[in-house]
Amino acid sequence: MKYIVGIGGMTNGGKTTLTNSLLKSLPNCCVIHQDDFFKPQDQIAVGEDGFKQWDVLESLDMEAMLSTVQAWMISPRKFARAHGVSVQLDASDTHILILEGFLLYSYKPLVDLYSRRYFLTVPYEECKWRRSTRRYMVPDPPGLFDGHVWPMFQKYKREMEANGVEVVYLDGMKSREELFHQVLEDIQNSLLNRS
Numbered sequence: 292m293k294y295i296v297g298i299g300g301m302t303n304g305g306k307t308t309l310t311n312s313l314l315k316s317l318p319n320c321c322v323i324h325q326d327d328f329f330k331p332q333d334q335i336a337v338g339e340d341g342f343k344q345w346d347v348l349e350s351l352d353m354e355a356m357l358s359t360v361q362a363w364m365i366s367p368r369k370f371a372r373a374h375g376v377s378v379q380l381d382a383s384d385t386h387i388l389i390l391e392g393f394l395l396y397s398y399k400p401l402v403d404l405y406s407r408r409y410f411l412t413v414p415y416e417e418c419k420w421r422r423s424t425r426r427y428m429v430p431d432p433p434g435l436f437d438g439h440v441w442p443m444f445q446k447y448k449r450e451m452e453a454n455g456v457e458v459v460y461l462d463g464m465k466s467r468e469e470l471f472h473q474v475l476e477d478i479q480n481s482l483l484n485r486s
């Protein structure tokens with residue numbers, strides 16, 4: 292069985308942290324990070340607001356991300372080997388792929404491929420504070436959070452909801468351990484229901 296999990300939601304919701312914990316506990320589990328598909332800086336548009344528009348779908352090479360997902364779908368075993376993931380040979384033959392990123396559910400060709408879509412959120416103040424402590428490859432210029440990051444998050448979330456994309460909301464204010472156990476248990480139950 293092939294099972295694709297989305298760990299999506301807002302920037303600094305805790306997606307990468309949660310994903311890294313899940314990876315260690317789920318068998319035959321590979322990961323694709325959406326952040327790895329940002330286009331080079333010189334291809335990022337500058338908006339009327341003067342900010343480089345990092346937080347829009349067009350700043351990501353989603354075709355390349357989709358191709359990577361398709362490579363896993365064709366042969367999860369080969370994909371795992373190529374990415375240094377050890378594959379357990381058991382009777383259930385379950386293969387799991389985690390997609391992790393902040394715009395997972397806004398790209399049409401991917402949206403129906405998920406078996407389960409999680410969506411991490413924290414309140415505005417917490418998100419802004421966590422973001423201020425982060426150092427990205429390209430540092431945030433002053434005002435980027437309120438001028439670009441937050442409005443784009445709201446816009447894409449609104450669109451996702453209007454399109455009826457079903458997600459499981461996760462409260463990113465819970466502890467790392469609580470989130471990990473909640474999601475691990477949920478995935479394990481969902482896998483049991485399918486087998």
Ligand SMILES: Nc1ncnc2c1ncn2[C@@H]1O[C@H](COP(=O)(O)OP(=O)(O)O)[C@@H](O)[C@H]1O
Pocket residue numbers: 301302303304305306307308309421424463464465466467468470
């Ligand atoms: N459950 C949590 N509670 C408190 N802080 C967290 C939690 N999960 C992650 N963090 C912290 O929040 C920041 C963003 O986490 P990260 O996993 O990189 O988020 P994302 O990938 O969604 O941007 C990091 O400093 C991380 O240590």
Ligand SMILES: NC(=O)c1ccc[n+]([C@@H]2O[C@H](COP(=O)(O)O)[C@@H](O)[C@H]2O)c1
Pocket residue numbers: 301302303306307326329345346392393427428429440
């Ligand atoms: N990885 C990069 O090249 C890069 C560059 C500039 C901004 N970012 C930021 O990364 C964020 C997404 O990553 P997180 O969800 O881990 O915060 C976006 O909000 C974007 O503004 C990433």
Ligand SMILES: [Mg+2]
Pocket residue numbers: 306307326
């Ligand atoms: Mg991250």
